[in-house]
Amino acid sequence: MHSSDSKKSSTGVLTIAALGIVYGDIGTSPLYAFKEAFNGPHALALNEPNVLAALSALFWAIMLIISIKYVWVILKLDNEGEGGVLALTALAHRLVKHRNHSDKLAVFVITAGVFAASLFYGDAIITPAISVLSAVEGISVATPQFEKFVIPITIGLLVGLFLIQRHGTGRVGSLFGPITMVWFITLAIMGASSIMQTPMVLKALNPIYALTFAVEHPGGMFVLLSAVFLALTGGEALYADMGHFGKKAVRIAWYGLVCPSLVLNYFGQGALLLRDATAVKNPFFLLASEGFLIPLVILATAATVIASQATISGAFSLTQQASRLGYLPRVNVRHTSDRERGQIYIGSVNWIMLIGVILLVLEFRSSSALAGAYGIAVSGTMVITTILAGIVVITTRGKFRFAMLILFAVFLLLELSFFASNLAKIADGGWFPLVLGAAIFLMLMTWKKGSRLVNTQRGKLDLPVAGFASSMLKEVPRVSGTAVYLSSDQTLVPSALFHNLKHYHVLHERIILLHVRTEEVPYFSDSQRLAVTKTGPGLWSICMHFGFREMPDVPAALAWATEMGVDIDPMDTTYFIARSVIQDGPGELSRWRCALYSWMTRQAEGAGSHFNLPPNRVVELGTQVLL
Numbered sequence: 001m002h003s004s005d006s007k008k009s010s011t012g013v014l015t016i017a018a019l020g021i022v023y024g025d026i027g028t029s030p031l032y033a034f035k036e037a038f039n040g041p042h043a044l045a046l047n048e049p050n051v052l053a054a055l056s057a058l059f060w061a062i063m064l065i066i067s068i069k070y071v072w073v074i075l076k077l078d079n080e081g082e083g084g085v086l087a088l089t090a091l092a093h094r095l096v097k098h099r100n101h102s103d104k105l106a107v108f109v110i111t112a113g114v115f116a117a118s119l120f121y122g123d124a125i126i127t128p129a130i131s132v133l134s135a136v137e138g139i140s141v142a143t144p145q146f147e148k149f150v151i152p153i154t155i156g157l158l159v160g161l162f163l164i165q166r167h168g169t170g171r172v173g174s175l176f177g178p179i180t181m182v183w184f185i186t187l188a189i190m191g192a193s194s195i196m197q198t199p200m201v202l203k204a205l206n207p208i209y210a211l212t213f214a215v216e217h218p219g220g221m222f223v224l225l226s227a228v229f230l231a232l233t234g235g236e237a238l239y240a241d242m243g244h245f246g247k248k249a250v251r252i253a254w255y256g257l258v259c260p261s262l263v264l265n266y267f268g269q270g271a272l273l274l275r276d277a278t279a280v281k282n283p284f285f286l287l288a289s290e291g292f293l294i295p296l297v298i299l300a301t302a303a304t305v306i307a308s309q310a311t312i313s314g315a316f317s318l319t320q321q322a323s324r325l326g327y328l329p330r331v332n333v334r335h336t337s338d339r340e341r342g343q344i345y346i347g348s349v350n351w352i353m354l355i356g357v358i359l360l361v362l363e364f365r366s367s368s369a370l371a372g373a374y375g376i377a378v379s380g381t382m383v384i385t386t387i388l389a390g391i392v393v394i395t396t397r398g399k400f401r402f403a404m405l406i407l408f409a410v411f412l413l414l415e416l417s418f419f420a421s422n423l424a425k426i427a428d429g430g431w432f433p434l435v436l437g438a439a440i441f442l443m444l445m446t447w448k449k450g451s452r453l454v455n456t457q458r459g460k461l462d463l464p465v466a467g468f469a470s471s472m473l474k475e476v477p478r479v480s481g482t483a484v485y486l487s488s489d490q491t492l493v494p495s496a497l498f499h500n501l502k503h504y505h506v507l508h509e510r511i512i513l514l515h516v517r518t519e520e521v522p523y524f525s526d527s528q529r530l531a532v533t534k535t536g537p538g539l540w541s542i543c544m545h546f547g548f549r550e551m552p553d554v555p556a557a558l559a560w561a562t563e564m565g566v567d568i569d570p571m572d573t574t575y576f577i578a579r580s581v582i583q584d585g586p587g588e589l590s591r592w593r594c595a596l597y598s599w600m601t602r603q604a605e606g607a608g609s610h611f612n613l614p615p616n617r618v619v620e621l622g623t624q625v626l627l
Helices: 002-021 034-038 048-076 085-098 103-136 138-142 144-167 170-197 199-205 208-216 218-232 235-240 247-275 277-281 290-324 347-364 367-371 376-394 401-423 431-461 465-475 495-504 554-564 591-603
Strands: 478-486 507-519 530-536 539-547 573-583 618-626
Touching (some): 002 247, 002 290, 034 247, 034 277, 048 218, 048 235, 048 376, 048 401, 085 103, 103 144, 103 290, 103 347, 103 376, 138 144, 170 199, 170 290, 199 247, 218 401, 235 290, 235 376, 465 530, 495 507, 495 618, 539 554
Parallel strands (some): 478 573, 573 618
Antiparallel strands (some): 530 539
């Protein structure tokens, strides 16, 4: 009984916590999503048929894309408990290679997944800007004379948000869930109160209103889809943050509170517009009574800061995953919690995002203007997620595979419609996430290709381990101690060892050729972390495995080698690292991509700190490489 009660308590705590992190983004969509259908250059005429059609389209989009696709189906496709587009890419790639499908399909999976990850960064910069700005705009509704302070207050809140990132979210994290719970309950009460005044708005639950509008006004429906999609923009977070809370907590939170609250509020806004057309300027805040307006602005601001925090944390996690999978150079990742391994801080990403967010606020100056830039990145990511999920289903044997593929085809058709609709907003700001995504995609693929070329070039210079073990080890004097040489290829002698031998003509008593691999799974158990092979007298080859969500700690992992017959004294061990110096010249990479790769190399975290090596026991040797 005690165990059962404890499990229920744990699920309850995780569910409340999931409200703040997982649903922060989609939970603040009522601030701007519904009003965009009747505002801006492509606004619908404000009349009863259009209001009911917009609500009907919005309701069924939430049901199909969020409730069914993400919360019910996509959460099943986890990569050993982890979610997100890069985790899904790694899973799909692993399954494609395992089933011996064509290399072209494997390349497509990687390319599509990396492009989706690139688009996510555009979303990660726009979300804090549009969310906080839309909340602060409530000040102008409550007190019109304060409208001129909206931009300064927004920038001040955003600067404060990014400044506190280095301290971590551990101290305030426990407040996120309860605050967001109050937010969703408030959404529900405001919406229900308005619906009771105009109950006929519930007719929009019938999908016939959306379908009729689509048939009679196909152009209008095409435009409407871009506004409707703003209510779905937090969908990817459900999948990305699954690893932090588990499927059960995420589903309970959605079906139990988040979905009903959002639907009630959207229908409440629709009911308000049916009663008062002048409320179209800001139907969310005008739902509230005059006395509750200021507290609502404060609560909305807190909710949007929480939503922004979740997006920033997602950018940190995605950057870490991209680095672990070899699409970015090593980055300096700092853990901000002793208990939660998912709470990390990456300074370079933090400051780049802050600059981007401030520039967006200064350029667009309103949430309605920013809505033009919003949606393209997320809809593109959703399309790619559906395609990758379909590939996973195809390569996995299951009795419901055919039914699942039909379902994914329906999802893909809907999401392609959303994506096409959002493309119409390119001139209104939609170009920004596309340009940013393309730039980041180019950087990710340049780093991957450059790293492969570096390994190929160094492989040509390195000696085979077999020949080295049979000849050199018998002729060269040995000195006491252990030398660990980091190697990118288990079959070759690292260039650092070759140059060390050429200059000093001696070798250590124990030599370890260490190959560190980041696998396409999030975590590795310690018992499976090392594969040790003795290749000669005093020479061992060790392959060390880490998951893409883990921080590689080489000294700690090497401690397990003593149980496998390798006598290692940490105080008598020296680590040798080869650092590549990129030469510009005629090679496989174009001159400008070579310059980009060289610049990214200089920004990379040193191998010593990345692998947690003791600084006073690391020796670096340079190797010139032509790309």
